[in-house]
Amino acid sequence: MEIQPFVAKxxxxxxxxxxxxxxxxxSIHERFASKEKGAGVACLVTPPKPVTIQADTLADCHPGxxxxxxxxxxxxxxxxxxxxDPNATDADRRRxxxxxxxxxxxxxxxxxxxxxxxxxxxxxxxxTVSFSAAVSDWGIQxxxxxxxxxxxxxxxxxxxxxxFCSVASGANFGxxxxxxxxxxxxxxxxxxxxxEARSHDLVVTADAQRAVxxxxxxFYQLGYFHDDAHLYNHAIDLQGRIRLLDFGFVRPWLIGWKxxxxxxxxxxxxxxxxxxxxxxxxxxxxxxxxxxxxxxIDRGSIPFRKVYKWGTxxxxxxxxxxxxxxxxxxxxxxxxxxNHREKVEDTDGDIQPANLLQA
Ligand SMILES: Nc1ncnc2c1ncn2[C@@H]1O[C@H](COP(=O)(O)OP(=O)(O)OP(=O)(O)O)[C@@H](O)[C@H]1O
Ligand SMILES: [Mg+2]
Numbered sequence: 001m002e003i004q005p006f007v008a009k010x011x012x013x014x015x016x017x018x019x020x021x022x023x024x025x026x027s028i029h030e031r032f033a034s035k036e037k038g039a040g041v042a043c044l045v046t047p048p049k050p051v052t053i054q055a056d057t058l059a060d061c062h063p064g065x066x067x068x069x070x071x072x073x074x075x076x077x078x079x080x081x082x083x084x085d086p087n088a089t090d091a092d093r094r095r096x097x098x099x100x101x102x103x104x105x106x107x108x109x110x111x112x113x114x115x116x117x118x119x120x121x122x123x124x125x126x127x128t129v130s131f132s133a134a135v136s137d138w139g140i141q142x143x144x145x146x147x148x149x150x151x152x153x154x155x156x157x158x159x160x161x162x163x164f165c166s167v168a169s170g171a172n173f174g175x176x177x178x179x180x181x182x183x184x185x186x187x188x189x190x191x192x193x194x195x196e197a198r199s200h201d202l203v204v205t206a207d208a209q210r211a212v213x214x215x216x217x218x219f220y221q222l223g224y225f226h227d228d229a230h231l232y233n234h235a236i237d238l239q240g241r242i243r244l245l246d247f248g249f250v251r252p253w254l255i256g257w258k259x260x261x262x263x264x265x266x267x268x269x270x271x272x273x274x275x276x277x278x279x280x281x282x283x284x285x286x287x288x289x290x291x292x293x294x295x296x297i298d299r300g301s302i303p304f305r306k307v308y309k310w311g312t313x314x315x316x317x318x319x320x321x322x323x324x325x326x327x328x329x330x331x332x333x334x335x336x337x338x339n340h341r342e343k344v345e346d347t348d349g350d351i352q353p354a355n356l357l358q359a
Contacts, residue, residue: 003077003078003116003117003118004118004122005118005119005120005121005122005131005133005136006077006117006118006119006120006136006139006140006143006179006248007028007122007131007135007136007139008122009077009248010028010031010139010248010249011024011028011122011124011131013228013249014027014028021124021126021128021129022128022129024129025129025131028131028135029135031139032134032135032138032139041223041224041252042145043142043145043146043149043250044142044146044224044250044251044252047138047141047142047144047145048141048145049141049164050141050144050162050163050164050179051102051163051164052163052164052165052166052177053102053163053164053165053166054165054166054168055165055166055167055168056167056168056171057167057168057171057172057173058116058165058167058171058172058173058178061116061165061167061178061180062082062102062114062165062180062182063088063092063095063101063102064084064085064088064089064092064093064095064096064101065082065083065084065085065088065096065103065112065114065182066082066083066084066085066086066087066088067080067081067082067114068080068081068082068083068111069081071113071185072115077115077116077117077246077248078115078116079113079114079115079116080113080114080116081111081112081113081114081185082111082112082113082114082182083110083111083112084096084097084106084108084109093108096108102161102163102180102182103160103161103182104160104161106160111185112160112182112183112184112185113157113182113183113184113185113186114180114181114182114183115180115181115183116178116179116180117136117140117143117178117179117180117181118136118176118177118178118179119133119136119137119140119164119176119177119178119179120133120136120176120177121133121136122136133177137177139248140164140179141179142250143179143181143247143248143250144159144162144179144181145162146224146247146250147159147162147181147183147247148162149222149224150219150222150224150244150247151183151184153218153219153221153222154218154243154317154318155215155218155219155222155243155244155317156183156243156244156245156247157183157184157185157186157235157237157243157245158183158184159181159182159183160182160183160184161180161181161182162179162180162181162182163179163180164177164178164179164180165177165178165179165180184237184238185238186235186236186237186238186243186245187235187236187237187238187240187322188235188236188322189231189232189233189234189235189236189245190212190231190232190234190235190236190242191230191231191232191234191272192232193236193322193324194231194272194273194276196324197273197276197278197324198275198276198277200326201276201277201278201326201327201330202276202278202323202324202325202326202327203276203278203287203324203325203326203327203328204269204273204276204278204279204324205287205321205324205325206287206288206289207316207319207321208242208321208322208324209266209269209273209288209289209290210289210313210316211241211242211313211316211317211319211321212231212234212242212265212269212290213262213265213266213269213290213293213313214242214312214313214314214315214316214317215234215242215243215244215314215317216229216261216262216265217262217310217311217313217314218314218317219244219261220253220258220261221314223252223253224250224251224252224253225250225251225252225253225254225257225260225261226244226247226249226250226261227249227250227251228246228248228249229244229261229264229265229268230268231265231268231269231272233245233246234265236321236322239320240320240321240322240323241317241318241319241320241321242316242317242321243317258310259297259308259310262293262297262308262313263293263294263297263298266290266291266293266294266297267290267294269290270288270290270291270294273288273290274288277327277330278327293308293313296308
């Protein structure tokens with residue numbers, strides 16, 4: 001699949017929100033010109049420019065690392081799994097293992113995720129607006145910068161390298177520039193995990209929901225608001241912890257928005273988990289903490305009543321909340337495998353009532 005320049009994603013995103021082409025052009029240029037300074041968050045104002053290397057082909061843009069498979073199917077940033085290239089030169093191999101090249105030291109026995117972003121100028125389909133490559137350039141640098149901070153702050157996968165690469169003309173993608181983000185691999189996305197809960201009758205536990213909402217509280221502590229917080233941009237890492245992906249749409253926290261990200265993600269969570277057998281038709285409402293959080297946010301602060309307390313869900317992001325347990329009251333008739341399933345004990349208290357809600 002042909003990957004599209006970074007700015008095309010920003011365009012599509014704003015178009016989906018109902019903006020007209022000229023409004024989109026204005027909005028993107030304002031971001032690019034850093035007018036939206038917010039709290040002066042450096043990554044969104046003056047992101048540092050990473051090194052640029054020259055390569056003969058796209059595959060040479062990540063020396064010592066070999067592409068193994070495709071992890072993501074985004075139209076804008078292709079994400080692939082990479083590992084130590086068995087045919088790497090000794091010098092490249094050394095730089096992969098010890099660092100000192102493009103990456104910080106990597107474990108030669110592990111695989112990593114590599115996101116590739118295309119830096120190009122771009123003309124919208126209707127031809128009325130166009131953007132220079134500098135707009136994509138700035139946007140990619142900003143994403144790289146936020147991804148690094150998110151990795152350090154335990155909000156996103158750890159980042160091991162960010163760089164640009166110019167592919168020599170003549171080759172496939174010749175004459176074009178790419179940005180690369182090398183990071184830890186996650187296990188799955190939360191969107192996929194909900195799909196799995198639906199098809200295998202698993203419980204999206206209260207703690208898993210708290211972690212998905214709590215990761216936004218954590219991101220706020222770093223100064224950011226994730227503006228593209230759909231459930232496929234929430235991931236579950238190898239330790240079963242919730243992490244954010246995809247920092248292409250990030251804004252500084254704006255006044256009055258503090259609870260907006262939490263409410264938006266809570267809405268989406270509740271809408272999705274209600275289609276899993278455990279929660280369907282309003283069952284197990286007490287475990288649907290996403291819905292409870294929405295109610296509490298909407299209710300606001302009423303004296304002597306339960307309120308949503310900011311920051312109380314962030315600690316759940318340190319907890320392993322995956323795999324999801326099987327539905328303890330699974331209907332035998334539902335089971336698509338047809339196997340008998342034993343009732344499971346509620347072992348780790350994952351679906352106990354919230355302690356995030358303060359009386
Ligand atoms: N660190 C990672 N480990 C494993 N898979 C990943 C990782 N990062 C991304 N992916 C996969 O790649 C997909 C796309 O990644 P990402 O959202 O960063 O790119 P994008 O092109 O900006 O996305 P979109 O599809 O939203 O436009 C993710 O939804 C996920 O499935
Ligand atoms: Mg994405």
